[in-house]
Amino acid sequence: MRVKMPVRQNDIQVREISTLELLYRFLDFDDKTKKRFNEPEYFTTPFIGQHLTSYVNYEDKENFFPPAERSRMVFDFLIRSRYDAVATEKYRIGIDRLISNGTYTAAYPLHEEMICRRDVRDDEELNDRQLLFHHWATPRNFYKYQPLDLIKRYFGTKIGLYFAWLGYYTKVLFPAAVTGLACVIFGVSTLSSDIPSNDICGSDGIGSRVYMCPVCDSFCDYTPLNTSCAYAKISYVFDNPSTVFFATVMSIWATLFLEGWKRYHSEIAWKWGVLDFEVEEETIRPEFQFKIRQKRLNPVTQEFEPYLPVGQRIIRLIGSGVTVIFFLCLVIAFVIGIIIYRTIVMQVFATMDDSYFQANAVIITSVTSATINLCFILILNYFYSWLALKLTSWECPRTQSEFDNSYTLKVFLFQFINFYSSLFYIAFFKGKLSGVPGKHDRTHRITIDGTRLEGCDPAGCMVELVIQLAIIMCGKQFFNAFMEIGYPLVMNMFRRWKLRIPETRKQKDARRRKEKQTEMGKMPSGRVTRYEWDYALNPIYDQFLFDEYLEMVIQFGFVTLFVSAFPLAPLFALLNNILEIRLDAYKFTVTTRRPLAASARNLGMWNTILDGISKVAVLTNALVIAFTSDFVPKMLYMFTHSSLLGYVNDSLSYFDSADLVIKHSDYKNVTVCRFKDYRKIPCSLAGRMPTSLSGECDDDYGYSFERWYVLVARLAFVLIFEHFVFLIKAFVAYVIPDIPTKIVIQLQRERHLARQARITQDLASVDSTNTFCTQMDEDGGIQPHKLEKAFSQDTDEVAQQPDALYDGTDPIPSDEMRKIMRHQPRPSLSSVPSDEAAGFSGIGTHRISRNDLDEEEYVTSTHVPGEAEEKEGIGRSNSVESFYSCGNANGSTAHLNRPNA
Structure with missing residues (x-):
């Protein structure tokens, strides 16, 4: 240990x-x-x-x-x-x-x-x-810094690092939250000047003259375009010209956050003594020892240890992998079920006589479907955590690190699909697969029982994406907050009632007074011991800290992956984390048993996952801006027309109402309806309506040239955006060192002092009658310039290498010497460097006898008698563990590799 x-x-x-x-x-x-x-x-x-x-x-x-x-x-x-x-x-x-x-x-x-x-x-x-x-x-200190040193001292390094990371993440969320709020304020302040939304909402705009085609084929009716006025206004608030700027800033922010955390972690880890922490010898998990009865000789330890054959290991991994894939597909099946629900509910609302439900069908459907999806997510969350634990235990990993990595991968895959699948559908697939109105199968489209999938509102799918993201993110945070504070309190009350702990506050005060009256104080009868009080608290399970990290990593995904659709995500995350820190603090301090202290160097695999999310976020935000929002089509239209006047009309295609079969309609005289897409005008309407951009018509409603024109612009935007952002991210990561200079200096200082202490101790351990030959002068004293060179090299002008005694050169050990040093757990002897071997120094405390020093050749020694086995091709005859250059006038090392050495 x-x-x-x-x-x-x-x-x-x-x-x-x-x-x-x-x-x-x-x-x-x-x-x-x-x-x-x-x-x-x-x-x-x-x-x-x-x-x-x-x-x-x-x-x-x-x-x-x-x-x-x-x-x-x-x-x-x-x-x-x-x-x-x-x-x-x-x-x-x-x-x-x-x-x-x-x-x-x-x-x-x-x-x-x-x-x-x-x-x-x-x-x-x-x-x-x-x-x-x-x-x-306590909540009253919500704005205060965390006492990280005290947390580490009481709970251990591993929990201390979690709260250090959570506090740093919360701190850097503040500028992101302010920027996102500023983007929304900009959208609200410029809403009145937005031409497309005014065109839809205005009494003299296109919204009062155009009727949209039914969203379903049989039961739905036409809807005036101006019924989408509210969606158009809300969409502009979140999808305005500042969106691209904010998405770029957030992509760079993610890199700055990760690089800044590396530097901050270096400071914390050095102060806590875990910056160079390594698991020197990882032990076998007890579960692996109990379950695996087959044993094999370990060639390193020369002991028989439990061994899982490769064939059985592959079978377990395949079985676990197939199970994981099956349940990932089950998550996707739930998403498809939500899609079917939305399609059916939209048809039901469309057939209602109530104008309120007809006008707000999209919002009601979006809210109810998102709420149902959230309930399924929370239920499946616990099931998947249990399943991942069972599968990982069945795989029977040999070491704890293998177990943690396997468990982390499974749970994160489950949660990633569970939380983000519906968002990916709305952002990138909804409205793209519904085809043209009507039952005529003129185009390749996906239908459910003959019913085409629902499309997006004329104002776009951005509003639905905002609603889905807000409900899932905020609902998850509220639920987790309740589970972290409400559930433990209820369970504590139940457990205390079950144990029937007799000591009340009055009894407690009386006991303390009685204890003060006696020096040692005998324990009063009926006193509840400390371990009984702690037993009444909620137990700490093995993966408690894993779930805390997972919750924050999923939130980090909401903040970065779809931030271009919901700029307020950093603000809600900031408010949640301020509360989260105090709730976790109360939970660990008051409502749960004291966790076992553990050491950790960093966040482990979570660092890799966070870095991967930050990279994927660049692509998802580029795709959301290019394909989900109307930013690219608007910019393209403005570039060609110098204004957005007429953009709404240009983005809507024509459809001949004669091809529709509507059982009941309040709009009998509608002969032409519109739908959101870039399609060619039917030939039956070519003479009565403005022609398409290419002047062609198509009764099969094929894609127009403008559609391909916009598609190329969207793809070009994605390529330019992600290359630009990735270039900035790479530059930022390159110019910011992971370890601050002040920590490097302190590391060098620490190693220098340790080296001085070792040399001083080694010099003191050598008998005064011993002669150092090359290191002593004629009077028997150590040459002053040697000590000066060994101990007085740290100056403001000289940056000494931490692991070398500086004498003007930095020698490089030979390949053989590196092998020897690598295989030595603790070098057995220190020697003061000679003229020709300057810079090499041992760090042990082994003492050589006087007889050894009288020998003409170099001395070899081992820690354990008889320990001189061959390692990595270094034969016993050529092995040199430590040596003195004594008995030779010039301190030559010519006999270093003698067979007898």
Whole structure:
């Protein structure tokens, strides 16, 4: 188990607070409170028991290790301890198996006791949990920064990184929310000057003279174009000239967010000592050991370990993959069901005599279908999480990282299709497959039981996309907020009632008074122990943090993938996240058991998923602007006509009403209706109506030349937009380094100090009678210029390599030496660099005897007696682990590869 502990306080000069930071001081806590929150910055190194006195505060045995690290150690002991002395069963170990077989009901670290606020007068008297509750979990501090150091100290690095990421994500949402709100305000302020919507709504415009064709073939009636006035106005508010600018900004914002998070993460990770965290030796999952009975000799450890044959592994992966594909298709089937529902409901509303339902059929259908879709999404969400866990367990991955990656991939695929499939349909397919009005099968189109699919409103599908996105995104957020605060409170009340915990507030106060009256105080009868109170809290399940990340990643998709259709998405996400931080804080601090502390270097696979979403968002926004909105056709029409006058008329095609069979109509005298598409005019109307752009007619309503003209412009826009944005994203990612310069300097400083400490310790460990030959002068003292070169190279002008003793050159070890160093878990000896081998230094503490130093040749040694096996082609005879250049006047290394060395 790897733990990094402080060895020396950071002596790098802290930069002064900038003027901009002074403006935001109201977001921070006062200096006295911050002193309790923040930890001093130390240089850290992995903990080694033999070097205990080298660490800060080593005398305080009770508080030497932080609480989170202590709980990690205890749990590590529990999961690795054998609970049965029977030698016949190898894997009867660990608390997890005892819980699974019912021996124990739970195992969890204890929370610190919640002290009543009126019993204390100062924050100094509060424990860490109480500090988190009063300064982090309470809603009144919603605008304050998070006490990340205190969160990490109490809950561990993994949870601390989650809240650091969530806080940073929320902070960078603010400029995006302001920009999106500004775009909507721009749309509202310029609405009165929008020519197309005025043409539809005006009494003297085309909306009062044109009738639209029925949306269904038998029961629906004509509708005046001006009934789409509200949709046209709403569509312009969200789809105006600022949309392209906002989509470009948001695509670049996603890159800035990811690059900024890398830099911020570097600062947090360095301060918490996990910037160089690696899983040195990943253990086998207990479930893999229990389920797999076949064993094979591990060539590395030379021990028999459970082994899953490749054939069985492939069968499990294929079975799991087929199941995943089947349920992904099931999600698509639900989307098709929603499409059928919309088609049927539109026909029902069209046949009603009530003019209100006829006029608002599109909005009512969109709202009800989106609500039904949301309900299915929330239900399937829990089912798919359960299914993904079962499938991943059935696959039986060998290590925990393999398990996490497989589970993450399945759940994200399920949720991606579950949440976004209906949005992709409305944005890119609705209205494109319905064909022309009428039952005549003149064109290739998709029908449901002979009924063609519903098309878009004359104002476009943008309004329906906005409604669908707003309901799914906001509805999901409200539901999650309730589940995070309401459900745990209800379950806590039920569990406490079930346990019938006897201690009331009055009894609690009486107990405390009695405890204060005695020095040690015997436990009063009837007192509820700490572990009983914590047992009444909601349990923490294994994937609790995974679900928190998944919720935010899905929200990130809403904010970026379809932001051109709903510019208010960042604003709603910002408001949700401000509440989310406090709800999660309250949940972890008050309503749930204390999670097991865990270490993590970064977000893991979520970084890759976020980066992938940011790239896909560029393409989806380009397609939404080009094919869902009317931005490209409007710009093309304005380029050719210098104005948008007549654009609505140009975007509508003609249809001969004689080809329609309407059972009941209130518009008996309509001979020509219009529908939204670029089609050729029928020859029966060619003499009475303006001809098409090409002057041709077609009774089969074929596509006009203008349609291909617009299609080319749409595709050109997509190519130009995505190339331009990707170029800017690549440039931004290139010019912004992932690790800030100040962190690089502190890393170099930390390594330099560690190197100095190792050399000092090695020099002190050598007996005073030993001779360094090349490193000592005639009087037996160490040459001063050697020490000066080894210890005094850090200056403002010289940037020393962190892993080399600087003497003016940076030597490169040979291939053989690199192999030797790579296979050494801990080098056994340090040597002061000689003239010809400058820059090489060992870092161990192995002591060589006087007899070894008297030898004429170089000395080889190993940590364990007899340990000199051949590794990667390096024979025993040619192996050199460490050496001294003693007994040679000039310190030559000519005998380095002697067979006897």
